[in-house]
Amino acid sequence: MPTAFAHSPHGDAAGLFSRRTCVRIGGITVGFAGGRESDVRMVSPLALFRSERGPLDIDIHVEWVSSLQQTGRQVFDSGATWRLYQSDRLFQFDFSAPFYGEEPYRRLFVDAAFSRGTIQMNAKSSARSSYPGVALSYPLDELLIMHRLTQEKAIELHSCGIVRPDGTGNLFVGHSGAGKSTTTRLWMERENVEILSDDRIIVRRDDGLDIEIPREAVGGACDHGVLRLRDSSASRSNRFAQDDKTQKCDHETKTKMRMYGTPWHGEAAFASPESAPLARIFILEHGYGNVLTRLSPSQAVAELFARSFVPFHRHEYVDSALEFLQELVDAVPCYRYAFEPNQGAVERILNFRD
Numbered sequence: 512m513p514t515a516f517a518h519s520p521h522g523d524a525a526g527l528f529s530r531r532t533c534v535r536i537g538g539i540t541v542g543f544a545g546g547r548e549s550d551v552r553m554v555s556p557l558a559l560f561r562s563e564r565g566p567l568d569i570d571i572h573v574e575w576v577s578s579l580q581q582t583g584r585q586v587f588d589s590g591a592t593w594r595l596y597q598s599d600r601l602f603q604f605d606f607s608a609p610f611y612g613e614e615p616y617r618r619l620f621v622d623a624a625f626s627r628g629t630i631q632m633n634a635k636s637s638a639r640s641s642y643p644g645v646a647l648s649y650p651l652d653e654l655l656i657m658h659r660l661t662q663e664k665a666i667e668l669h670s671c672g673i674v675r676p677d678g679t680g681n682l683f684v685g686h687s688g689a690g691k692s693t694t695t696r697l698w699m700e701r702e703n704v705e706i707l708s709d710d711r712i713i714v715r716r717d718d719g720l721d722i723e724i725p726r727e728a729v730g731g732a733c734d735h736g737v738l739r740l741r742d743s744s745a746s747r748s749n750r751f752a753q754d755d756k757t758q759k760c761d762h763e764t765k766t767k768m769r770m771y772g773t774p775w776h777g778e779a780a781f782a783s784p785e786s787a788p789l790a791r792i793f794i795l796e797h798g799y800g801n802v803l804t805r806l807s808p809s810q811a812v813a814e815l816f817a818r819s820f821v822p823f824h825r826h827e828y829v830d831s832a833l834e835f836l837q838e839l840v841d842a843v844p845c846y847r848y849a850f851e852p853n854q855g856a857v858e859r860i861l862n863f864r865d
Contacts, residue, residue, distance in 0.1 A: 527546050528544035530548060531543065532561065536652075537656060537665060538663075538769075538786075539663075540565065541568065541655065542565075542567040543573060551573070552647070554648060556776065557774045559783070560784045571647075572629050575631070577635060581605075601623075611636035611639055612635070617636075619631075619654075624662060649774075653773075657820050661821075666832055668712050668818055669710065671692075671710065680787035680789045681791050682770055682789055683795050685818065689795040692777055695781065701854060706772075706779075709777040710776050711775045711777075712771065712772065713773055714839060767842040791843065792815070792840075793845075794811075794814045797849070797852075798849025802848070805845075806846060812836045815839070
């Protein structure tokens with residue numbers, strides 16, 4: 512049994528989990544505790560999502576073991592860096608890479624609710640490299656959040672989220688190569704927009720829980736960090752000042768959904784911890800004439816599901832995703848957008864009325 516499951520999330524007498532940190536992604540707060548600095552270290556762009564908010568939705572402890580032998584019944588193989596096993600009523604995610612040898616270099620044990628777990632770091636694998644190993648890093652962070660979303664009314668979509676200066680949030684959903692990075696560039700050339708992510712966005716019910724003023728705020732204006740990785744630096748934005756004017760933008764009272772930036776960026780390398788009310792959804796495809804076609808609810812659900820990040824190894828996760836997508840398309844209009852890669856694609860939407 513992993514050590515963390517035997518300890519209180521609020522501390523331990525032995526000091527095994529003396530170092531702590533939290534991140535908040537898509538409305539989910541994850542707490543990490545360990546005995547080493549590397550156990551709670553966060554690299555870019557995940558560091559932008561550091562948070563002091565509570566209570567924790569997911570409580571994770573980090574421990575080091577001498578080696579990691581194969582255990583459990585295999586449930587799923589990603590074909591790349593991780594495998595999923597079932598072990599003693601817990602889910603077990605093993606992460607491997609040829610550089611670290613045959614054994615997993617990291618293992619995650621987590622309960623069925625994805626609310627409490629342990630990350631085991633393999634000391635044997637770590638010894639093969641001068642890199643100390645970071646417990647909280649990709650793809651573990653995304654897998655943890657993606658599975659937790661199945662317990663809530665939320666989903667991760669392959670999309671870019673663009674917020675106009677007036678607070679209007681548009682979501683452009685598409686497979687790789689559909690034009691998300693191109694869409695990001697075109698909108699940045701046209702308006703002073705905020706890019707929540709150029710590749711992966713979390714959508715959930717808008718409960719107003721993430722309207723907050725951070726510590727850096729001055730005069731009531733938000734000053735969250737937004738990372739442009741291709742610039743190799745962090746820039747600041749105060750476009751989301753939480754005053755009456757912003758909170759009463761035209762679209763906020765018309766939508767029940769909210770979109771959130773994530774750390775898992777695409778080629779354009781945009782990652783923001785911000786969120787915004789979601790006004791419209793556009794399914795991107797290359798075409799001519801910048802044609803917008805309103806999708807029926809059933810069409811919209813099918814298109815979005817095909818572009819979602821859903822754990823397919825359990826049918827209840829799939830059912831939960833489909834149920835939420837139905838709720839989403841009932842609340843937010845969804846269009847197929849056959850666009851041309853020029854400024855006309857932006858103008859078409861700016862001049863569009865539902």
